[in-house]
Amino acid sequence: MRVAVDLLTFPFISGRHALDFVGTVGKRGSADIERLQTADDLARWSEEAGLGRSIADDADLEAARRLREALYSLVLSTLGDDPARPVDVAVVNEFASVETAAPSLGLRSGTIYRKDSAAPASAVLAVVARDGIDLLTGPDAALIRDCEDPTCTLLFVDTSRSHRRRWCSMNRCGxxxxxxxLRST
Ligand SMILES: [Zn+2]
Incomplete structure (x- = not known):
């Protein structure tokens, strides 16, 4: 099946790294659009998410998908009635236990800059897993919503003042x- 290019664009609409990462699969349960098709996609996601450059190989890609599905399953358990599964908790904990990359400053002719050395993908996944832990156990957990569009399965944290945000984004589904x-009236 040919998937239009814009469907493969990573959505960053949720307000949380963990949910943006879950959103690298689009239209779950129908089209199942896999946006992490290659290890390069994973490295690109990291950069676009603002988590810096990373180096990823095929094993990292497989690991990333494992973390992603565990996070998704845990988020679903907070939205629905299914109890959280121990296996998913174990996966998230495993990824979160990996050391993250420390940021560092560089200095050139008296001017400081941020050194941007590429981190191993495992360090990026650790950031995502830790964000997932904060999300699932913090105040944002109660604000996680599923986009109301029937085929869109993107999740987001509803930080709107009225807590009545319905769509992943106005541009996409709104x-x-x-x-x-308009058409039906
Ligand atoms: Zn949507």
């Missing part, structure tokens, strides 16, 4: 819903 309403 606009489509508006069009549907």
């Amino acid at each position: 606009a489509r819903a508006k069009m549907r309403t």
Whole structure:
């Protein structure tokens, strides 16, 4: 199946690294769009997520997907009635226990800059796993929502003042819903 290019664009709409990472699979349960198709995709996600450059290989890609699905399953357990599974808890803990990369300053002719050396993918996944732990056990857990579009499965933290955000984003699903309403009236 050919997937349009824009469907493979990583969404960063959730407000949390952990949920953005879960969103690297689109339209779960229907089209199942896998946006982490190669190790390079994983490295690109890390950079676009603002987590710095990283080096990823095929084993990292497989590991990343394992962490992602564990996070997804745990988030679902907070949204629905299914109890959280010990296996998913163990996976997230395993990834979170890895050391993260320390940021460092460089100095050139009296001017400081941020040294941007590429981190191993495992360090990036550790940041994502730790964010997942903070998310699932912090105040944001109660604000996790599922986009109301019937085929979109993106998750986000509803930080809107009224707590009535319905769509992953107005550009994606909000606009489509508006069009549907206009057409049906
Ligand atoms: Zn959506």
